[in-house]
Amino acid sequence: MSWLVEHAGEIAARTLEHLWLCGTAFAIALAIALPLGLFAARRGRVGLPLIAALDAIYTIPSLALFALLIPLMGLGFWTAVTALVAYAQIILVRNVVAAVQSVPPWMIDAAQGLGMTPLQVFLRVELPIGAPVAIAGARVAAISIIAIASVAAWIDAGGLGTMIFAGIERQDIRLIAAGTLGIAALALIADGALRAAEHALRAPISPA
């Protein structure tokens, strides 16, 4: 217990670092995946090779991907962000495509037939119908990012991984436990928040 009190400052700092790293990566990943996914969904033929390429990135072990980036970008925060963004892409793009495809053609037809402009069809029909599917994907992506980000400590990007690596080095189980539990807590919180968002969007469709 006294160990915890003593290390509270470090745990909090590492947690914030972790959160900042993952939050940045998640926001950038989303900003890239949304347009990419929409594009892939609308042009099936261009979309397939794109998804295959993203699949290939996903098969690279995370440690190897971080290592591969070092000669290109050096050590540090942005290298870690880049790796995390690359990992999240396949999950997010896949789900944006699935989200677009979850809107049945008759619904688009009805929307257009009533006189909606393409933007209105997107905002009023495709977005609300597809969003729950997309958010389900975002949940998986967020959890993956939070987990994989522990490796970031290895390239000096900070985060809770730093405590785990330090714990391994000093053979201190308490450090390892604190780091691991912190990551698990972050993952659970992120999952809960996105699940709530998904539920809020889905709610009106199912009978009250």
Added chain:
Amino acid sequence: MASIRFEGVRVVYPGAARAAVDGVTLAIPSGCFAVLLGPSGCGKTTLLRTVNRLQPIDGGRIEIDGRDTAGLDPIVLRRRIGYVIQAVGLFPHLTVAQNVAVVPNLLGWDSQRVSERVDALLAQVSLDAQAFRDRYPSQLSGGQQQRVGIARALAAEPSMLLMDEPFGAVDAIVRASLQQETLALQRRTGATILFVTHDVDEALSLADMLVVMRDGHIEQTGTPAEILTHPATPFVAELVDADDALRRLSVITLGALAANAAYTTSSALEPGTIPTLDAGVSLRAALGAMLETGASRVCVMHEGREAAVLDLDTLRNAVRR
């Protein structure tokens, strides 16, 4: 207010060997209930969708009120034309009221006016606004969903309505009542309706103008009575089952016969012993009344006055071909 004219309209889907709509020329006057009838895949939906430009055409032209639709903004055009799609087509994430309000909202009506309009429309399609306003489509029966779909199409008081098998998903009883309500609604609003079905009975009971389609072209156009009594081709005769005498009886009204019948007053023939029927009643119903009462004549009333007395022979001659 809203006439439609197709002139040599042609649609070829990309990669298709044959045109889905192949040179259709047709004029539908304002206020007409026109029904497109034909077997599955003959191009009814495709032709219907050319009117609001959901389906681009590869040849010919389409005029609404004499104006070529190619020169109109499709978004503006669609907001002026009610559209009921083949599936019920309600948006599952919107309430009944929000579904009905889609077009008024697109047109930027203020919320007070939209809300009043929604209530009035739900009443028009026999739904209790209080009970249904805030429900989601998944909480409605098939027939109720169809009604909301119709209300949505009517929302901005369109002078033209496109309906693609709107009653496909409901049982016979609900179907019949929806048909009657649609007819009443059309008479009340004077809207021009283009209605697609492959149900012959539905087509016969609704149409002012019946358009029989086959393989992308029009096989015959006429009133239901004309088509049943004078089918232009064996295909039409078979499709509408023109050989069925009872069916022919069902599309001819007593009024149509009374006009040419020799006038005899019923009082001259044992008053009160024969069925008295309105001129709008079908010959089929008249035959039914005779069979039920054992009478061999019926008295036809027109605007509350005796117009004619018709006997079994007159009926027989009317359907003999």
